Amino acid sequence: MLRKLLSIYENSILFPNQPENPSEQLYIFCNDEENEWIGIPKTDISEKELTLLKTIYKLVEVQTSFYLSSKSGWSEFLFFDGPLPPYDSGTHFRFIQFQISSHDGNQFEIESALKGFFTEEVTIIWESSSRGIVIEEKKLISLSEDELISMxxxxxxxxxxxxxFFIGKLHPFSHQLRSQLLREKEYFTFGITNLGNPNIFTFERVFPAYLANHLPEELKQKVNQEVIEIFHDDPEMFSTIKFFLENNLNASLTAKKLYIHRNTLQYRIDKFSEKTGIGLKDFYGAFTVFLACLLFEQNQDM
Incomplete structure (x- = not known):
């Protein structure tokens, strides 16, 4: 009987025996007469369908394994002020937050795919139907930024x-992990809201814009008087200068990505320096102008 459900719920899994460590994203049903077990993703079943299936089959309450206890321990610690999960004090962890553009994605399939990219076991906690956290131990960290982009x-x-993805920093195992995650969540949310929707966010990429957004209005006005007014008069110069700074002052790479000749790029850079009196070849000048670019961009979005 349960086999017939496979044609209705294509993402379901038929088990030969009672599964020991099934995903928390599955409902497990049992047919006692035929000794069959099936796991159906919770996202594939409506409330009415669940009620109907429970009248026909037995909904199994699976015993929590050590792994699931550990996973549950992370949720209680991070979000409900619970105790620290059972790990050695010398362990280090990294949080990789992820957000999916659609709320209709199959969580079971997505979680399985995410785990498939890692060479070792990781813990995945879902905060909602479209957002979650991958928790890695230091010894398990295996994916670089480029590999996450490929993912x-x-x-x-x-x-x-x-x-x-938001790639968090490596943190020692302590009670501070909760506040560190909350801070990284704030940066991730800010990045998603204010920096478009690129593949990868990091503290280094988000914080300059975060800082610019939280500057006192008096300081914003001073930057506006020195640089931003020029961007209002020449939007093309703004996009050129920001792109140049984001590409680490590499003129050849910037010209190639902007599809312009290198001499054209150099002309625009020289024109900017002439009007502002700020050079872009030293750290202080580049930092000041990049801050101005961020402020100008924020004003455009308001």
């Missing part, structure tokens, strides 16, 4: 959803 591109091609 994002794979999700877009295979699942038709866009996924963005």
């Amino acid at each position: 994002s591109e794979t999700f877009e091609s295979d699942f038709y959803v866009k996924i963005s």
Whole structure:
């Protein structure tokens, strides 16, 4: 009987025996007469369907394994002020937050795919139908930023959803992990809201714009008087200068990405320096102008 459900719920899994450590994203049903077990993703079942299935089959309450206890321990610690999960004090962790562009993605499939990219076991906690956290131990960290970009591109091609990641810092195992995650969540939310929707966010990429957004109005006006007024008069110069700074002052790479000749790029840079009196070849000048670019961009979005 349960086998017939496979044609209705294509993402379901038929088990030969009672599963020991099923995903929390599955409802497990049992047919006692035929000794069959099936797992159906919770996102695939409506409330009415769940009620109907429970009248026909037995909904199994699976015993929580050590792994699931550990996973539950993370949720209680991070979001409900619970005790620290059972790990050694010398352990280090990194949080990789992710957000999916669609609320209709199959959580079971997405979680399985995410785990498939990691060489070792990781803990994944879902905060909502479209946002979650991958928790890595230091010894398990295996994916670089470039590999996470490749993962994002794979999700877009295979699942038709866009996924963005925030790569957190490596933190020692302590009670401070909760506040550190909350701070990184704030940066991720700010980045998603204010910086478009790129594949990868990091503290280094988000914080300059975060800082610019929280500057006192008096300081914003001073930057406006020195630089931003020029961007209002020449939007093309703004996009050129910001792109140049974002590409680490690499003129050849910037010209190539902007599809302009290098001499054209140099002309615009020289024109900017002539009007503002600020050079872009030293750290202080580049920092000041990049801050002005961020402020100008924020004003455009208001």
